[in-house]
Amino acid sequence: MKTTQIASHNLVKQINKSIVFEAIKNNGPVSRAQISKETGLNKATVSTMVSELLDASFVHEIGEGKSSGGRKPVMLYFNQHAGYSIGIDLGVNYILGILTDLAGNKVEKTLMDLPSPQLDDVLEQIHIMIESLIEKAPESPYGIVGIGIGVPGQVDQEDKILFAPNLKWSDVNLKKIIEDTFQIPTKLENEANAGAHGEQLYGAGKNISNQVYISIGIGIGTGIIINQQLYKGTSGISGEMGHFTIDANGRKCSCGSRGCWELYASEGALLAAAHKAKIAENVDLEFLLTEAKKANPVVLQLLHTLGENIGVGLVNIINTFNPGAVIIGNRIAQFENWIANPIERVLAERLSVYHKKNTEIRFSVLGNDSVALGVNSFAIAEFFQRQNM
Numbered sequence: 001m002k003t004t005q006i007a008s009h010n011l012v013k014q015i016n017k018s019i020v021f022e023a024i025k026n027n028g029p030v031s032r033a034q035i036s037k038e039t040g041l042n043k044a045t046v047s048t049m050v051s052e053l054l055d056a057s058f059v060h061e062i063g064e065g066k067s068s069g070g071r072k073p074v075m076l077y078f079n080q081h082a083g084y085s086i087g088i089d090l091g092v093n094y095i096l097g098i099l100t101d102l103a104g105n106k107v108e109k110t111l112m113d114l115p116s117p118q119l120d121d122v123l124e125q126i127h128i129m130i131e132s133l134i135e136k137a138p139e140s141p142y143g144i145v146g147i148g149i150g151v152p153g154q155v156d157q158e159d160k161i162l163f164a165p166n167l168k169w170s171d172v173n174l175k176k177i178i179e180d181t182f183q184i185p186t187k188l189e190n191e192a193n194a195g196a197h198g199e200q201l202y203g204a205g206k207n208i209s210n211q212v213y214i215s216i217g218i219g220i221g222t223g224i225i226i227n228q229q230l231y232k233g234t235s236g237i238s239g240e241m242g243h244f245t246i247d248a249n250g251r252k253c254s255c256g257s258r259g260c261w262e263l264y265a266s267e268g269a270l271l272a273a274a275h276k277a278k279i280a281e282n283v284d285l286e287f288l289l290t291e292a293k294k295a296n297p298v299v300l301q302l303l304h305t306l307g308e309n310i311g312v313g314l315v316n317i318i319n320t321f322n323p324g325a326v327i328i329g330n331r332i333a334q335f336e337n338w339i340a341n342p343i344e345r346v347l348a349e350r351l352s353v354y355h356k357k358n359t360e361i362r363f364s365v366l367g368n369d370s371v372a373l374g375v376n377s378f379a380i381a382e383f384f385q386r387q388n389m
Contacts, residue, residue, distance in 0.1 A: 014388045016041060020049040021389045024059055024076050025103075031073035050076060056387070057082045057141040080105065083142030083383070086133050087376025088126065088149040089191060089368070091331075092117060092166045092218035092268075097129040098372045099137055102145070102380055104202065108136045109369070117167040123177065130182060146379030147184050149174065150191035150371040152219060154237040159188040162237065165254040166219045166268075185386070187379045191215055191371045192239055193230055195329050195364075196223025198374025203366040208324045212317055214241075215371070216310070216332035220262035224321065242266070246312055265309035267332050273302050285331055292338050300338060307339030311346025318351060318359050329364035330371070336363045 023035045036046045053059040060079045080103035089096040091114065099108040110132060112125055126149075134144055151174065153164025161172040178186045189197075196213035199205040205213065205225065213223040220242030224231040232238050242262035243255050250259025263269055267285065274283045277298055279291070291299040314326055332339070340361070347356055364370050 016045055017049045017052060018389050020046055021053055021058065021078075021384075024050075024053070025078040028077035029062055029075035030077075031075055033073055035076075058387075058389070078103070081138065081140055083140050083145040084137045085145055085376050085380045085383070086130060086147045087372035087374075087379065088129065088147065089194075089371035089375070090122070090126070090149055090151050091191075092152055095122075095125055095129055096368055096372055097133055098369065098376060099133045100373070100376055100380075102383075104373060104377055104380065106369070106373075107138070108133055111368075117169075119169060119172065122167070126178070127181065130178070134182075142383075144182075144184050145383040147178060147182065147186045148194070148372075148375030148377075148379035149178070149186065149188050150194035150375040151188060152191050152217065152221060154240070155188050155190045157236040159186075161188065168254070185379070185382060187375065187382055189375050189378055190221060190223070190237075190239065191217075191375075192221030192223040193232065194223070194372075194374035194378070195221075195370040196225055196327075196374065197230055197377060198366060198370040198372075199327050199329065199364060200225055200228070201377055202373055203370060204327045204362040204364055205325065210321070210323045211325045211327060212321055212323045213327045213329055213370070214310075214314070214317075215330040216266055216328060217330045218266060218268040220266050220313070222317070226321075241313065241317060244313055244316055246309075246316075261309075261313040265306060265313055267330075269309070270302060270306050270332070273305070274299070277302065285334075289334060292335065303335055303338040304342050306332075306335075307342030308346050310339060311343040311350075314343065314347060314361070315350045318347070318355050322355060323359055325360045325362050327362045327364060329366070331368060333364045333367070 019039050020035055023039055024030055032046050032050055036043045058079055059076050062075050062077055080101040083102055085100055087098045093114050095112045095114055097110050098106050100106050137144055151161055151164060152166055154162040156162050159175040161169055161174055163170045175186050175188045192215040195215045199213055205211045209228050211225045215221040222239040222241040224239055244261040245259045246261050247259030251263050252258055253260040253263055279298055288299055
C-alpha cells in the first residue's frame with residue numbers, strides 16, 4: 001500500500017473515531033446500533049471504534065438498555081473521570097483555580113489573594129495553587145491532562161503574553177515556565193476570551209450565536225463570539241475594548257493612552273472612587289457589597305455612577321457588533337442589583353430603538369468561574385486533539 005493510501009486510511013479512521021466518540025460523549029448512554037443509525041457509519045466500523053475507545057478508558061459500558069425486539073443492547077457512556085484538568089483565572093489582585101473532570105464538572109475550587117503583581121510573586125502563587133489542585137485530583141488513567149490559564153492581557157497565537165498592562169508585564173512566556181515546571185501541557189488565553197467561551201458553553205451565553213462578554217475586574221476585557229466562534233482577530237489580540245477612549249482629555253492609562261473606558265467603569269475605578277470618598281480606611285469589593293446591601297447612600301451613588309459609565313461603553317459595543325447578548329461578568333457582576341438600572345437607562349437614552357430591542361443585557365450565571373471554566377475547556381479540547389479525537 002502506498003504511503004498516501006496509508007495516510008488517507010489513517011485519516012479516515014481518525015475521523016470515524018472522533019465521530020463515534022462525540023456521539024457517545026454528547027448523547028450517552030447510547031448503544032452501538034444507535035450510533036450507527038445517527039452517524040451513518042456501518043456497524044462494523046462503529047464496533048471497531050468503540051473497542052478502541054473502551055481500551056483507552058474513554059468509554060465505559062453499562063447495563064443493558066430497552067430492546068425494540070430481540071437482544072437488549074449494551075449501553076455506552078463517556079468516562080469523564082478518565083482524567084482531570086486545571087483551569088486558572090489569573091486576575092490582577094487574585095488567582096482562582098478549579099479542578100474539573102473531562103466533562104468540565106468542578107471537583108475542587110480555590111481562591112487566593114494576589115498581594116503583588118510582580119512576576120516572581122505571581123509564579124510562586126500559581127505554583128502553590130497548581131500543586132494543591134494536583135494533590136486533590138482523584139486517581140485516573142490519564143491524571144492531569146492539561147492546565148489552562150486565563151490572563152488579563154494580550155496573548156498571541158503561540159500563547160505568549162505580549163502585554164498585560166495592569167500586571168505591568170510584557171513578553172512573558174508563562175506557558176513555557178509552567179510546562180517546564182509541571183511537565184503538563186498548558187494553554188494560555190486572554191481572560192475575557194476564556195470567559196466568553198465559558199459563558200457560551202455553560203452559562204448565560206448558551207444558544208446565542210453572536211455575543212460579547214465584558215469582563216469587568218481591575219481592568220476591562222471583552223470576548224467576542226460571532227456565529228458561535230470566538231473572534232480573535234488577525235494576530236489573536238482582539239477585544240481590547242476596555243481601552244476605548246471615552247474621554248479624549250482623560251486620565252493617563254497604563255496602556256499608554258488617555259481616557260480609556262476601564263478608567264471609569266471597572267472594579268479599579270470603583271475602588272479608586274470609594275477611596276477618594278473616604279468611606280472607610282480599608283475598602284475592598286466585599287466591604288462595598290456589604291454597604292450596598294445596607295443601602296449606604298455614598299456607596300449606592302458610586303455604583304450608580306459606575307453603572308452609567310459601563311453603559312457608555314456598552315453603547316459603543318452594541319452599535320459596533322449588534323450582538324444578541326452582552327454578558328457582564330467577572331467580580332463586578334455581583335453588583336447587578338445596583339448597576340443594572342443605570343446601565344439600562346443609558347442604553348435607552350443613547351441607542352437607537354433598532355439596536356436596543358435586539359440586544360439583551362445579561363449578567364454572568366457562572367459568577368467568578370467563567371474564565372477558569374472557559375480556559376479549562378480549551379485545555380481539555382487540546383488533550384482530546386492530542387488523542388486524535
